[in-house]
Amino acid sequence: MDDLQESDLRSRWLSAFLTSRDDDSCAPSPYRYAEELLRRWQEPQRRYHTVAHLVAVLDRVDVLEEYADDPDLVRLAAWFHDAVYLPDRSTNEERSARLAERALPEAGISAEKTAEVARLVRLTVTHDPAPGDRNGEVLCDADLAILAAPPAAYAAYTAQVREEYHFVPNDAFRAGRSAILRQLLDLPQLFRTPYGRTEWEPTARYNLAAELEMLSTAEDPAS
Secondary structure: OOHHHHHHHHHHHHHHHHHHOOOOOOOOOOHHHHHHHHHHHOOOOOOOOOHHHHHHHHHHHHHHHHHOOOHHHHHHHHHHOOOOOOOOOOOHHHHHHHHHHHHHHHOOOOHHHHHHHHHHHHHOOOOOOOOOOHHHHHHHHHHHHHHHOOHHHHHHHHHHHHHHOOOOOHHHHHHHHHHHHHHHHHOOOOOOOHHHHHHOHHHHHHHHHHHHHHHHHOOOOOO
């Protein structure tokens, strides 16, 4: 991450943070939280869940902000949603939500807003917000928008995911990844916002189906 990108991200954090903070009388500098989160997003075990993913999700929240009840809380949730990420753990979303629950009150964010951010982070386990959950719809759509990427970008995404799970044998990875793809394809709608349904849904379903077909026909090089 270069200095210009880091400066831009710090500014984006500050904007969402200050809009959401209720009491700054005794709160620490907001930049310390941005720096800690950026440190986490740059950990060496990450290949897809990197600063580039954070930027992409924030950019998509900007596109979708008219559909959210509180877009700045959605932006804070985007910052926290993969802040804890260890590929061999199944508790990353829960631990990320708990990180938000510890950090945000200390930073001057109200209990109600902290609870909403943590709820949104936990929602990224299923990407299945309830009808009318406008904040949840925006975060989930923003997080899943990579599924509608052009072919080269989608191929890069799948390669990065495989790299993150380099410790998983090929057959086990194919089985696990295929299960995730089927779960997504079984959703009545991948995207819940009007923009997402119109602009991303058809391409995302094509990409998912194509990847699932590729995984089902791939042979293990070690076999």
